Amino acid sequence: MVQPINNYTVIDKKLLAGIFKQYAIECRTTPLYEHLSLKIADDPELLELAAFTKDKQPLPNMLFAAVHYLLLNDTQEELADFYPNLKITNRPIEEAFPIFKAFCEKQYDTIKHLIATRATQTNGINRCAYLVPVIASIAAKENKSVHLVEIGPSAGLNLWWEDYKIQYEKETTFVEYGASDSKVVLKTMLKGDFMPRLDQPVNIASRIGIDQNPVDLRQKDQADWLKALIWPNHTNRFGRMEAAVELACDRTQNFLIKGDTIPDFRAAIDSIPRDQLVIIYHTHVLYQFSQQERESFWQMLEEVSKERDFYYINAECTRTQRIKHETADTPVELVTYKNFQKTETLVAITNGHADWIQFIQENWNL
Numbered sequence: 001m002v003q004p005i006n007n008y009t010v011i012d013k014k015l016l017a018g019i020f021k022q023y024a025i026e027c028r029t030t031p032l033y034e035h036l037s038l039k040i041a042d043d044p045e046l047l048e049l050a051a052f053t054k055d056k057q058p059l060p061n062m063l064f065a066a067v068h069y070l071l072l073n074d075t076q077e078e079l080a081d082f083y084p085n086l087k088i089t090n091r092p093i094e095e096a097f098p099i100f101k102a103f104c105e106k107q108y109d110t111i112k113h114l115i116a117t118r119a120t121q122t123n124g125i126n127r128c129a130y131l132v133p134v135i136a137s138i139a140a141k142e143n144k145s146v147h148l149v150e151i152g153p154s155a156g157l158n159l160w161w162e163d164y165k166i167q168y169e170k171e172t173t174f175v176e177y178g179a180s181d182s183k184v185v186l187k188t189m190l191k192g193d194f195m196p197r198l199d200q201p202v203n204i205a206s207r208i209g210i211d212q213n214p215v216d217l218r219q220k221d222q223a224d225w226l227k228a229l230i231w232p233n234h235t236n237r238f239g240r241m242e243a244a245v246e247l248a249c250d251r252t253q254n255f256l257i258k259g260d261t262i263p264d265f266r267a268a269i270d271s272i273p274r275d276q277l278v279i280i281y282h283t284h285v286l287y288q289f290s291q292q293e294r295e296s297f298w299q300m301l302e303e304v305s306k307e308r309d310f311y312y313i314n315a316e317c318t319r320t321q322r323i324k325h326e327t328a329d330t331p332v333e334l335v336t337y338k339n340f341q342k343t344e345t346l347v348a349i350t351n352g353h354a355d356w357i358q359f360i361q362e363n364w365n366l
């Protein structure tokens, strides 16, 4: 049974309950988590367990991920009946909570250890769907092989896009890019009529990813943790992740470097000869930087531009970027540093997981 911990006050419990109630609102598209969050909010023992979550990590995400992580390796558990990505059953969600709670009690120590030691982590593979056309256009224009430098690549899955099949759907038609027989199939809806050219070959000369917490997919527990953070009814995302992990897990991990400082990023860029074509990019990373770190990062890019030409793509849903591009969604921005001139272009708007993309036709003159 759950042991009482620490010295929570009534106010703390109210605070924790409030966090789970808020999460229930945020995860409305995942009825299982919505239902469980509301039940947990009224359950002092589960709130106490969730409170073991590592500092600065979101409690509900961590508790649900820990449970999901354990189920991935034990789909015989009755609780797995409620996870559409693990089993096809039609059990009503209203039956889930007592089974969820019993599972948490049985696995109490393991869950406590997982949430106390791990952190949330994602790798949104579908984001390749907007990166690829930009990179392909740059490569075609420069007619050179490309050196890729990704900041905050997580497991580095957005550095292997030429091995994926990407489908761009527009009503009943779709355009396809990449490896037609790939098991990793990315899908996105096109908003607007414009689709950039995709028939331009890209030669990758090298790839480097620098992350403060790189995920080593050869370690099954790391790959499973990445999967566990996906909401269970997002079966497409889950399937994509499973296929991508299978594709990438036996590849060399040398391209992934552990690092999180400006000198680390600078060293990676400087490792590429100055006459080579470099594309630096990051997606959904800078919101984890402090404002000071963001300023230093951009300043570093300015310094680099005094020594070489390069291209820089970012997709960040930060307030600053949204205001700058007058959108409530995620702007995809291309910054060209060429001959000491800097040009910023909004090339697309998208949502967090690139379920849809609107390429901005008038700006697509790369």
Ligand SMILES: C[S@@+](CC[C@H](N)C(=O)[O-])C[C@H]1O[C@@H](n2cnc3c(N)ncnc32)[C@H](O)[C@@H]1O
Pocket: 121, 122, 123, 124, 125, 127, 151, 152, 153, 154, 155, 158, 210, 211, 212, 213, 214, 259, 260, 261, 282, 283, 284, 285, 288, 289
């Ligand atoms: C939300 S994930 C996005 C991962 C990937 N870019 C994607 O779009 O799927 C943010 C990533 O940024 C990394 N990160 C955060 N701050 C960082 C820093 N200062 N230096 C390097 N990586 C960082 C995290 O470890 C994590 O892998």
